[in-house]
Amino acid sequence: MTDWSGYLYLILQGALVTVELTLMGSVLALIMAFVAGLGRLSRFFAVRALATAYIEFFRGTSIFVQLFWVYFVLPLAGFELTPLQAGVLGLGLNVGAYGAEVVRGAVQSIGKEQYEACVALNLGRWQGMRHVILPQALLLMLPTFGNNAIELLKATSVVSLISLADMTFQANIVRSQTGNTMLPFATILILYFAMASAISWGVRTLERRMARGLDGVRT
Amino acid sequence: MSAPIIKIDSIAKSFGAFKVLDGLSMQVMPGEKLALIGPSGSGKTTILRILMTLERIDGGHIQIDGEHLYHMERNGQLLPADERHLTRMRQKIGMVFQLFNLFPHKCVLDNVTLAPMLTKGTPRAAAEKRAMELLDMVGMADKAKNMPAQLSGGQKQRVAIARALALSPKIMLFDEVTSALDPELVEEVLNVMRKLAAETDMTMLLVTHEMGFAHDFADRVLFFDRGRIVEEGKPDEIFRHPKQERTQAFLKKIIAAGHRV
Ligand SMILES: Nc1ncnc2c1ncn2[C@@H]1O[C@H](COP(=O)(O)OP(=O)(O)OP(=O)(O)O)[C@@H](O)[C@H]1O
Ligand SMILES: [Mg+2]
Numbered sequence: 166m167t168d169w170s171g172y173l174y175l176i177l178q179g180a181l182v183t184v185e186l187t188l189m190g191s192v193l194a195l196i197m198a199f200v201a202g203l204g205r206l207s208r209f210f211a212v213r214a215l216a217t218a219y220i221e222f223f224r225g226t227s228i229f230v231q232l233f234w235v236y237f238v239l240p241l242a243g244f245e246l247t248p249l250q251a252g253v254l255g256l257g258l259n260v261g262a263y264g265a266e267v268v269r270g271a272v273q274s275i276g277k278e279q280y281e282a283c284v285a286l287n288l289g290r291w292q293g294m295r296h297v298i299l300p301q302a303l304l305l306m307l308p309t310f311g312n313n314a315i316e317l318l319k320a321t322s323v324v325s326l327i328s329l330a331d332m333t334f335q336a337n338i339v340r341s342q343t344g345n346t347m348l349p350f351a352t353i354l355i356l357y358f359a360m361a362s363a364i365s366w367g368v369r370t371l372e373r374r375m376a377r378g379l380d381g382v383r384t
Numbered sequence: 385m386s387a388p389i390i391k392i393d394s395i396a397k398s399f400g401a402f403k404v405l406d407g408l409s410m411q412v413m414p415g416e417k418l419a420l421i422g423p424s425g426s427g428k429t430t431i432l433r434i435l436m437t438l439e440r441i442d443g444g445h446i447q448i449d450g451e452h453l454y455h456m457e458r459n460g461q462l463l464p465a466d467e468r469h470l471t472r473m474r475q476k477i478g479m480v481f482q483l484f485n486l487f488p489h490k491c492v493l494d495n496v497t498l499a500p501m502l503t504k505g506t507p508r509a510a511a512e513k514r515a516m517e518l519l520d521m522v523g524m525a526d527k528a529k530n531m532p533a534q535l536s537g538g539q540k541q542r543v544a545i546a547r548a549l550a551l552s553p554k555i556m557l558f559d560e561v562t563s564a565l566d567p568e569l570v571e572e573v574l575n576v577m578r579k580l581a582a583e584t585d586m587t588m589l590l591v592t593h594e595m596g597f598a599h600d601f602a603d604r605v606l607f608f609d610r611g612r613i614v615e616e617g618k619p620d621e622i623f624r625h626p627k628q629e630r631t632q633a634f635l636k637k638i639i640a641a642g643h644r645v
Contacts, residue, residue: 281438282485286499287474287551296498300489379488379533 169348172339176349179335180356186249186321186331187360190256191314197261198310202268203294216265223262228320231255236327252324260317267309271302304375311368315361332356387450389414389555389587390435395444397430397611404430405611407444414554415585419598419619422608423634428591430611432557435589436479437470448476449554475503478553482560484540486532486547492519493528496547503551511550518546522576538569542576549580555587556580563593570594577601595638599623607631 197219204216223231232255239246246254275298283293325334332353339349390412397405404427412418420428433439435446437453446453455462456469465473487495496515500506506514519525522542532540541561548556558577562570574597581588581601592598598605598619605622607615607630615628626632 278481278483278485279487282481282487284438284474285436285479285481285485285548287471287503288499289471289503292502296502297487301487304489379531 172343172349173352175339176332176335176352176356179330179332180353180360182249182330183318183321183332183356184360186252186256186324186329187314187318189253190260190317190321193253193257194260194264194313194317195310197258198264198268201261201265202272205265205269206272219258220262220265223259224266228255228259229323229326231259232323232326248324248327248329251327252321252329256317256320256324259320260313263316264310264313267306267313268302271305272298274305275301304372304379307368307372307375311365314364314368318357318360318364386414388412388447389416389449390589391445391447392431393445393447395434395446396442397427397434397439398442403611405434405441408611408613409444410606410613412555412587412589414587417581417588417601417603418590419602419605420589420591420608421593421595421598421605421622421634422614426608427611428608429559432479432559432589432591435555436477436557437474438479448473475551476553477555477557478548478551479557479559480541480544480548480561482564484532484537484544484564486540486544488532491529491531492524492535492543495532495543496550499547500550515546515550518549519543521549521579522546523572536569537565538572541565541573545573545576545580553586555589558588558590558592560591560593593638595623595635607634609634 201216201219204212205220207213207216232251235255236246236248236251239251272294279297279301280293283297288297321331322333324331325337330338336349336353340346343349388411390410392408392410394407394409395405396403396407408427408431420431422428430439434441435448435453441454445455451473452462452465453470453473454465456465457463487498490498493512493515496518497506497508497511500511500514501508516525516528519528522545524539524542524546527535527539527543532543535543545561561577562573565573574594577588577590577597578601580586590598590601600619602619604616605619606613607622607626607628609630615622615626615631621627622631623635626635
């Protein structure tokens with residue numbers, strides 16, 4: 166009789182790593198999405214070019230290869246990273262590139278009349294962006310951001326490549342030690358699904374709350 | 385006699401190959417209430433948008449309050465205006481749009497206070513006090529905490545007027561501010577504008593198809609056709625005794641369409 170509670174503990178430890186990676190990766194992805202997405206709309210050619218290069222590069226190569234580079238090749242150039250740092254960096258940069266296009270699309274979909282109201286009220290470019298355009302665009306970004314975060318969660322399993330003991334990594338350990346495939350993988354299936362559901366729920370709640378602001382009375 | 389507050393000197397504006405304005409010149413005196421009328425596509429909106437710096441001119445000069453709008457004087461030379469110069473010049477001008485252009489994510493009060501707080505550094509308390517005075521003036525004080533989506537068109541437009549006034553511009557531009565409204569809501573907006581015209585010495589430029597209102601409101605009426613001023617004069621002269629054939633034809637058509645003069 167195998168002691169399942171010990172193995173379950175192992176998987177839960179992995180789950181913690183997965184959650185950690187997802188949260189930190191999402192924060193980095195969010196930052197990159199805004200930096201690169203707004204960068205693509207910049208007045209300055211150099212900024213636009215840099216943002217475009219980043220976006221195209223990270224969308225055009227696989228997360229697998231990117232992670233490999235961050236963890237195994239960067240140290241050759243003198244950047245030594247822990248597996249967790251490398252994982253967050255790889256995932257954040259990758260998903261941020263997709264998010265950047267979401268930010269750009271949402272900002273561009275705000276009507277011309279809102280920009281013109283900003284000019285007529287003499288707001289500076291950044292003031293208008295910050296106080297008028299982005300708050301409205303954010304509502305449009307949210308659903309896709311939710312999808313991106315779930316993509317990021319699912320992508321975390323590639324970090325076992327760089328010896329990070331995430332949920333999938335631990336499930337593999339359990340399988341090799343017990344010879345049982347069904348139980349560990351059913352467990353992580355449920356856990357992944359629960360985490361993805363939590364993200365969906367969180368984003369939907371946020372979206373509802375923000376949308377309510379648009380037609381309610383502010384108190 | 386004082387100097388004109390707006391001096392437009394043979395400006396040109398094209399959209400692609402289409403020349404909307406070609407050598408237009410006109411002047412507006414401080415405090416003057418001007419109505420711009422004319423057929424659709426004659427360039428009325430374009431003139432207001434150029435004054436608000438929403439469109440650039442291809443040639444000519446505009447002076448506002450004695451200063452060039454699109455040019456800066458540097459060592460006796462006229463250079464194209466940079467963003468800083470435009471920002472300074474825009475302080476003198478406000479605009480109210482046909483479709484209100486309120487900020488949908490901000491309540492009525494915040495719509496009015498946003499620009500003074502950001503562009504003039506007005507403290508929130510002072511900005512809100514002034515905003516409430518203005519909202520009271522346009523009859524919207526009781527809706528200060530409502531979101532724009534909860535307002536009727538006429539209410540939105542009154543808020544938009546208060547929002548533009550909050551920056552205390554010397555010149556206000558109104559582009560068909562009632563033409564998107566249901567007929568029964570037009571009067572409440574026109575009343576606000578009547579009050580504004582009576583109580584302030586702001587210079588006001590009004591583009592409108594409401595000939596009756598233009599008649600009562602304006603000190604001077606300009607009739608435009610194809611980017612040119614065909615006829616100008618006191619409201620009575622233009623509306624009762626138009627001299628030009630095109631003005632007569634236009635007014636006839638408007639009256640036939642059911643507008644009162
Ligand atoms: N952004 C633009 N691109 C191309 N053409 C334009 C643009 N804006 C205006 N025009 C054209 O310029 C001409 C003048 O337009 P404008 O809006 O100034 O007319 P208007 O006198 O305000 O007419 P209306 O009474 O219909 O509002 C029109 O023929 C219009 O189609
Ligand atoms: Mg027009």
